[in-house]
Amino acid sequence: MRPEDVNLVAIGQRRVAGLRRDEVARLAGISQEYYIRLEQGRDHQPSDQVLRALARALRLGSDGVEYMHRLVRIQSGGVRLQDSEELAAAVDEGLRSMLAQWPSTPAMIVDRNLGIRMSNESARSELPGRWEPGSNAALVVFGDDWKRCDLQWERSARTTAAALRYSSDPGDPELHDLVGVLSLRDATFRGLWGNHLAAPPVVTEVDLVTSDGEESSFTQQAFQVPGDRGLVLIVLHRGQLGQAARSA
Known part of the structure; x- marks a missing residue:
């Protein structure tokens, strides 16, 4: 300002x-x-x-x-509640089952640092980059494969950097390592992170060249997973919502 x-x-x-x-x-x-x-x-x-x-x-x-x-x-050192092992296991089982039932809708579960905890077959096969559990959504979006296929990459870059800052713990060593790697690799990320953008990835449009070589427009939506682990369900779907947003 x-x-x-x-x-x-x-x-x-x-x-x-x-x-x-x-x-x-x-x-x-x-x-x-x-x-x-x-x-x-x-x-x-x-x-x-x-x-x-x-x-x-x-x-x-x-x-x-x-x-x-x-x-x-x-x-201020507020106490962070932890899910019980039983609750976490029950939630995870339900999430895996739900993701598996969306064969044509890319979906994944990410943690506070945008680490990918789960992903379905559609995400792993349709989307550019490596959307396997253990990978990281920010590393994928700022990677070469995604950049080549995202027709509105600058928009996706802003959304991803803002979501990472919004959801993460600034004192987390894993976050520091991730930001360090991204900053070394990508000048755009350095600029976005330096601007202190912070916003949850609620609804956004993503235009991609998918693995079959076709251009596809997705509506990406994010939903908080119940519990205290900071997990978020991200779904990319084609449909009337995406068409309406593009025509508005």
Whole structure:
């Protein structure tokens, strides 16, 4: 955000285009000293009132607000509930059965770091790249095979980078390794990650050249899996929803 975006007058030389700390603090109605403590991580438990004020000052959307609240919960050391082994096994069995019953609809289950936990035969055979369990959706999307076949790759790249940041734990060593690999491999990823995009992959359009050489338009939808493991079901389907979105 620039000063003129929030009706502020830009005074003096600026090293960066965005708002200064004192400007953000003023817009949020808090002291600059307190805002600096928040930036530096010296205050781990800001009140909901302060978070709402910062969200208004930075004009965050609903996804940005939810992401900010989740980061605060992680930073403040909130207890994370774990699914029981029995519940996890029952959920996984149901998911495997469901994915297997979609022979012409690519579908997969990913974790917080977009690691692929499950995928059906349609995902593995139709989609470019390696959609096998143990692979990673972000590595696939930023890989050469997917880039060659995705007719709107820039859109997919933005969506994937935003979903990875939104769902992951910033303190997770596995995330750090993944981001390091992607940053070394791909300049586009470095730029997107540096922009701090954060949004869940709810509904988006994906236009691909599939393994049979045909151009296909999919509607990609994401659904939270019940439980506390941060799993998401991603389905790519052809149908009226995709046709309506393309004609709108």
